[in-house]
Amino acid sequence: MLANMSPQIVLRTDAVSVRRGEKNILGPISFTISEGERWVILGPNGAGKSTLLSLLAANSHPTSGSVMILGELLGKVDVFELRPRIGICSALLSENIPYDELVRDVVMTAAYAVLGRWQEGYDLWDESRAVALLTTLGVRDLAERFFGTLSEGERKRVQIARALMSDPELLLLDEPAAGLDVGGREDLVARLSALAQDPLSPVTVLVTHHIEEIPIGTTHALLLKDGLIAVSGPVSQVITSEHVSAVFGLPIEVGYISGRYTARAI
Numbered sequence: 001m002l003a004n005m006s007p008q009i010v011l012r013t014d015a016v017s018v019r020r021g022e023k024n025i026l027g028p029i030s031f032t033i034s035e036g037e038r039w040v041i042l043g044p045n046g047a048g049k050s051t052l053l054s055l056l057a058a059n060s061h062p063t064s065g066s067v068m069i070l071g072e073l074l075g076k077v078d079v080f081e082l083r084p085r086i087g088i089c090s091a092l093l094s095e096n097i098p099y100d101e102l103v104r105d106v107v108m109t110a111a112y113a114v115l116g117r118w119q120e121g122y123d124l125w126d127e128s129r130a131v132a133l134l135t136t137l138g139v140r141d142l143a144e145r146f147f148g149t150l151s152e153g154e155r156k157r158v159q160i161a162r163a164l165m166s167d168p169e170l171l172l173l174d175e176p177a178a179g180l181d182v183g184g185r186e187d188l189v190a191r192l193s194a195l196a197q198d199p200l201s202p203v204t205v206l207v208t209h210h211i212e213e214i215p216i217g218t219t220h221a222l223l224l225k226d227g228l229i230a231v232s233g234p235v236s237q238v239i240t241s242e243h244v245s246a247v248f249g250l251p252i253e254v255g256y257i258s259g260r261y262t263a264r265a266i
Contacts, residue, residue, distance in 0.1 A: 017029075
């Protein structure tokens with residue numbers, strides 16, 4: 001009986017479009033993400049990735065169509081109650097974190113969905129969880145440092161720890177490896193791979209420009225071009241030379257080695 005039950009739907013967009021003035025910058029697009037899945041969204045600059053992620057984070061609303069997030073219909077739900085159920089790591093969030101905030105507090109304040117510790121009450125469990133997450137991301141030794149003193153790679157890992165602090169049902173990662181050197185990127189991708197392969201981890205949506213940054217354990221992929229879905233589905237069926245070449249407008253050979261994807265121009 002249980003084997004026939006369908007996976008619970010976590011995200012669903014139905015004929016979603018976003019317009020700015022007279023220009024349609026996204027859609028119409030429709031897709032569904034279910035419990036247990038790990039997605040990657042790729043596409044060239046201007047494809048609509050950031051606009052889509054903003055919708056999935058409940059930070060904006062579509063011009064038309066519907067977005068269902070964690071069983072709630074966007075536009076019919078109090079987003080201030082919905083957002084704490086969503087963990088997010090993005091460059092915009094990083095810019096708003098006070099530079100004089102202790103790293104430990106940067107992570108802990110996610111429990112209240114705020115930036116900058118003020119008069120919230122935290123207990124030993126909150127502090128222990130924050131330190132455990134920093135340990136998982138390899139930056140436990142930074143707990144007593146100020147956020148503004150960290151390197152770009154260190155900030156990214158602290159942000160991911162923060163995104164996981166509230167035990168979210170949905171994790172959104174916006175170009176988490178952007179700006180990192182090769183060593184920093186590979187270390188981060190390895191940690192994201194461990195997260196993706198953990199059955200207890202939340203449903204994850206990772207946005208990137210580079211297929212080399214797709215973590216091992218990713219189950220599905222969506223390629224965007226000109227605001228529309230070019231192709232989506234199981235990652236092995238989407239991340240192919242044919243599809244990637246068509247979306248990026250250049251003959252590209254896609255390779256697959258030890259669970260990781262590579263790309264080079266032909």
